[in-house]
Amino acid sequence: MNDPERAMLLSVHPRFATAILAGSKTVEVRRQRVAAPPGTLVLLYATAPTMALVGTARIAAVHVASPKEVWSAHRTQTGISRREYDTYMRGATQASGLTLEAPHSFDEPVTLSALRAAGAFHPPQSYRYMKGDELLQVAVAGPVVGTTLREALGDLVSA
Structure with a gap:
């Protein structure tokens, strides 16, 4: 990872979080350009009704292209139907396919509520990057998360 202090917080529907963590969904699609280097740690936040961090994965590759090209390259790995994809991508001129590896539940x-009790935590609509203090805050919110982050990021969060 080019920036070992940075992780991606990725919001996904619970069914997709489950599929990513099970290894059956290996590509997550986004409507905008994602610039994250291979090896970036991804914290998976499952949206309502789960509303929790459920695991991690790593970015193996990012494919940025037209929505048609991203679908053609990754359709069998996205865990969604062509209709769902087309509805999601409607109006987009660019798409990103994030190939994920090493899922960990x-x-x-x-x-x-635990994340917010540890500090000001706001899950993103799509994704955002987290660094240093924010990652420490997440590590404090849950001991399992802390262990995973310590393993993934080394000394950064081992306070």
Whole structure:
């Protein structure tokens, strides 16, 4: 990873989080250009009704192209139908296919309320990057998350 202090917080519907963590969905699609180097740690936040951090994965590659090209290259790995994809991508001129590897489920999800109790935590609509203090805050919110982050990021979060 080019920036070992940076991780991506990725919001996904619970069914997609489950599929990513099971290894059956290996490509997550986004409507905008994603610039994350291979090896970037991804924290998976499952949206409502789960509303919790549920695990991690790593970015193996990012394919940025037209929505048609991203679909053609990754359709069998996205875990969605062509109709769902077309509806999601309607009006987009660019798409990103994030190939994910090394999924790891947390033994217990870290709830939104626990994350907020540890500090000001706001899950993104799509994704955002987190660094240093924010990652420490997440590590404090849940001991399993802390262990995973310590393993993934080394000394950064081992306070």
